[in-house]
Amino acid sequence: MNKTTILETGVGLFVVLGLAALFMLAMKMSNFATYSSKDGYTVTARFEEIGGLKVQAPVNAGGVRVGRVTGIDYDEKRYQAKVTMQIDGRYKAFPTDTTAAIYTAGLLGEKYIGLEPGGETEYLKNGSEIRLTQSALVMERVLGQFLFNKAQEKFPN
Amino acid sequence: MTMLRNLGHWWLGIMARMGRSLIFLVQILFGMHELLLRHPREVVMQLYSVGVLSLLIILVSGLNVGMVLGLQMYNTLVDFGAEAALGPVVALSLVRELGPVVAGLLFAGRAGSALTAEIGLMKATEQLAGMEMMAVDPIRRVVAPRLLAGIISMPLLAAIFSAVGIWGAYFVGVGLLGVDEGAFWSQMQAQIDWRDDVLNGVIKSIVFGVVVTWIAVYEGFDSVPTTEGVSRATTRTVVAASLSVLALDFLLTAMMFNK
Structure with a gap:
């Protein structure tokens, strides 16, 4: 092997190593492999309170990730939060009376959003809205309610 | 009065150097197409001395940084029973910050100083002037391939640094300290976004590559052609490039991760 061969082999090895590292960062260490595939459908849901839900948050059904939140908006007419989520295309059979709840x-x-399938025979499709929703629990409200109840037990009127 | 004058002199000097370096960069970029068409081999040669020869220090430091991060984070996280978060914590800090920045600093020290010294000595021994006599443009023939090699090498080196660092944290965390392997990787995948984190890290490292190599070749080209001048230029390269990496990192972080 002459000098040029060694040198060029070294450069080739360096480039391969660098690209392999990039590939590994993308595939093994980040969510690139599971990134929202184009073949999915979006559904919306309105919540009274979404707590700290963020865009990109997972949407789970039975603990398995089936999609992710793609948008959060405030509906000024109904004074509710409107959450748009994308469900993976391979999960097609969520009944129309599926319940969406925000859990921690x-x-x-x-x-994250947890989906609880109902019993209807028709399925959610692109653009449909989940009507049965359950808001996020906000710690201050829960505590406030609890203290209020306690106080009422102790001093009825 | 003299103080004011000195200040003005100093400031004008800095401004003039910045202006010269910008013109220099534009000149290099205009020669780039010719380089790629006629002397692509030159870039490969420089990739070897800029990239391949920096590989060892990057690999060793990456592994060390990752192992130390793993160890220290574990000690803190285990108090909260959150040692499963070791993966995302280490990976996030490496991919977003430490990978590009530390690789950039090492690159400035390892490759930047060598570039400045090489070009400075070429100037001091009048090789550059000789090239000009033979109607060979030293900017296109000497400087451009080095700049391009630096810009290509830096993101690759930073990616290698991050990947090796995460493996280092994996060996320490999962291998020695007994963090659950599944949690280590799955939490990492759940937390790290390939666009927000990985891609922004790559963009950072490309920016650092441009700036560090640009400073290095400029300082070499602009050095006073004496032994002392070259030594000063080399020092300036390491100092200026390192400071620019740190300052730019803050700016880029503020722009990229300001959610």
């Missing part, structure tokens, strides 16, 4: 992963974890 763990005690301090991020918010």
Whole structure:
């Protein structure tokens, strides 16, 4: 092997190594592989309160990720939060009376949407709205309610 | 009065250098197409000395930084029972910040100084003047391939740094300290966004590559052609390039991750 061959082999190895590292960062260490595929359908849901739900938050059914939140908006007519989510194309059979609720992963974890399928025979499709929703629990409100109840128990009127 | 004059002199000097370096960059960019068409081999040669030869220090530092991060983060996280978050914490800090920045600093020290010294010595030994006599433009023939090689190498080096660092944290966290392997990788995948985190890190490293190599070749080309001049230019390259990497990193971070 002459000098040029060694040099060029070295450069080739360097480029391969660099691209492999980039590939690994994308595939193994980030969500590139599971990134929202184009073949999905979007559904909306209105909530009284979404707590700390963020765009890109997971949408789960039975604990399995079936989609992600793609948009959050405020509906000024109905004074509700409107959440748009994209469901993966391979999950087609969510009944129209599916319930969407906002849960927290763990005690301090991020918010996610949990879908609870109902019993209708018709399925959600692109653009449909989930009517049965359950808002996020806001800690201050829960605590406030609790304290209020306690106080009422102790001093009825 | 003299103080004011000195200040003005100093400031004008800085401004003149910045202006010259910008013209220099434009000159290089205008020669780029010719370089790629006629001497692509030159770029490969420079990729070897700029990229391949920097590989060892990048690999070793990446592994060390990752291992130390893994160890320290574990000690803190285990108090909260959150050691499963080791993966995302280490990966986020590496991919977003430490990978591009530390690789940039090492690159400035390892490749930038070598570039400045090489070009400075070419100037001091009148090789550049000789090229001009033979109607060969030293900017196109000497400087442009080095700049291009630096711009190509830097993102690759930063990616290698991050990947090796994450493996280092994996060896320490999962191998030695007993973090759950599944949690380590799955939490990482759940937390790291390929566009917000990985791609922004790559953009950062490209910017650092441009700036560090630009400073290095400019300082070499602009150096006083004496032994002392070259040594000063080399020092200036390392200092200026490192400071620019740190300052730019803050700016880029503020722009990219301001959610």
